[in-house]
Amino acid sequence: MEREIYDEDHEAFRDVVKEFLKRYATEEKRKQWEADGEIDRATMLAAGEAGIIGLSVPEEFGGAGMLQDYRFRAIVLEETIGAGQGSLAGAFGIQDDLAVPYIVHMGTQEQKEKWLPGMATGEILGALAMTEPGAGSDLRGIKTTAKKVDGGYLVNGAKTFISSGKTADMVVTFVKTGEGNRPDAFSLLILEDGMEGFDHSKKLEKMGFHGWDTAELSFTDVFVPDANLIGGKEGMGFIQLMMNLPLERLSIGVAAAAAGEAAFHWTRDYVLSREAFGERIADFQNTRFRLADMATTVDVMWAYNDRAMMLYKDKKLTAEEAAKVKFWSTDREAELLDVGVQLHGGYGYITEYPIARAYLDARVHRIYGGTNEIMRDLVSRQIVGKK
């Protein structure tokens, strides 16, 4: 089904992204990233140079100023994931959807000046640390504390599962600045690489996204200056997180649609070219029916995600709507990838094939950014009127 959300500017940008990927996201590079468990800095700098990251950074700070227009980011996701480069897409996403927004939307003028120019070029890479070993879905159950001291805070605690956490230069960190778990007991502090007592070197071994780091963070009496309190006001952390969640969830929905579409293309191409029993795999009726389902699901996914992007642009996408987009899209993605792997036969299990990697990457989409159970909980509470 033809999509209608993109105009000439978007298509011109798509060419830029394609060109970038051809040059920098080679198979050789991918293997290197997977061996290292992270994307190399040179590639991120090149992405900054090409204008592929830092899209929402205002022009005055060297970015593209695409504040509420997610369509450019959608193009980055479509092309990067479509090129079989899920890890790279993930690293781009953390910078643009999880780190930059906190500075752009909620940072003080001083914070914007300090961080945004480097975040647009890729000289400064960010991450967002909410989850702890003992608290993920239940964010207000975190234990990391930031104790007020002269000129700043002393941070103690630990975070886990932090995407880009090892490679990040700065980590927007969710901490307790108050007692109990009332919404105003939390703040967001920027932790910087090299701060004494801040260790973010331990990478986790995971199912997929092998070229993109996920790290454990630990804080031992880390001194963080007042200047690093996001927005300059204490007790705003929980509200700040809530403000950015619709974007984070929309981004996962769009990534899921992009991966679902890629799965369809890879699978269609594969079954058209492979033969068994004197026929193309594509000719077996089961295969054809699966392809028909896949193609239709891809259409529905885009119709829905495109609509969500346009609502977001007009600041009308609600938290519940973003939650629906996230769980529905990632559930469909899982189905599409599963069928795609299956129709590749044995090759679907071999990670040399993009379908296999995308399958592994997809599994976490139903878990992070708020699990799909938490999404359903949120959506259903509104329906039945439960607090």
Place this chain on the structure above:
Amino acid sequence: MEREIYDEDHEAFRDVVKEFLKRYATEEKRKQWEADGEIDRATMLAAGEAGIIGLSVPEEFGGAGMLQDYRFRAIVLEETIGAGQGSLAGAFGIQDDLAVPYIVHMGTQEQKEKWLPGMATGEILGALAMTEPGAGSDLRGIKTTAKKVDGGYLVNGAKTFISSGKTADMVVTFVKTGEGNRPDAFSLLILEDGMEGFDHSKKLEKMGFHGWDTAELSFTDVFVPDANLIGGKEGMGFIQLMMNLPLERLSIGVAAAAAGEAAFHWTRDYVLSREAFGERIADFQNTRFRLADMATTVDVMWAYNDRAMMLYKDKKLTAEEAAKVKFWSTDREAELLDVGVQLHGGYGYITEYPIARAYLDARVHRIYGGTNEIMRDLVSRQIVGKK
């Protein structure tokens, strides 16, 4: 639901397997196997010593003589998979379900004498090579040829996706000894490690089973003596494969049931011990309903697989029944593992956790041993009477 197929002998054997696993299948060993991409020989020899492999080797050749009784093998699968050691379970399975049976059931007396004693001790490890780059489901589409020469055959061609193919000392290899694709155009030859022109060193990178090798094989004018023709008669290869397929498929069904049960146990334990929002994860109604589904599916899986094992024992399990067991069990396994991963939250994506590894291992169960599409094709042909 209580299972009734095991008697005292089986339970005594279970203790032996448990003891073996405690001693030899440590977490340290697992990590070593995954780093090496294969199980070390010492472990396989220890398994031979403990009587955990070579179960169907007749007693006169040093085995346990459990020819048609799959229950002992089921115990090995249950315990090994239940211990989070999927790769080890896989390596045991290739030896016992895919290699040994061709010698036990179809080998000449000379072949039995030559191979079986070593296969019971683990000094000789086997593999079975049917699949080629261009032909998997369509077995009769293979291209590897064995040309009759004086005293033997000259083998040329290639195989792929061969489980234990790198570590194997002998590979039961499906080759063309005749023209066209009539059933009698094929034979099974034993290829031996070290034969000139036989390369089985290239390992494939795959989604799961990281501690168990899957290899590409290539044959360039490999001379194979007549003595290595399974059964001593040319043109029997296709029929020989068909004869062992029910066992192979039953074994995958049982492995799927074992993994599904393990997934239930790991998940139940996890959600009982983890808290969020002041409750155990197990207390949320969604979690409880999922657990109820899982527990029920596990009961059904065993009821069905136990029944299939008993029929197999009485030589009454038909090819179609074995195909049903394979596709149905592995489809359920996929569902159970998926829910299990999901209920582990972020930890479900981390391969340190057995649920994550079992999820990755499970994905190939729907693909190898005949894809689930081929299983449904076979079963449905019988129903509708199509050749």
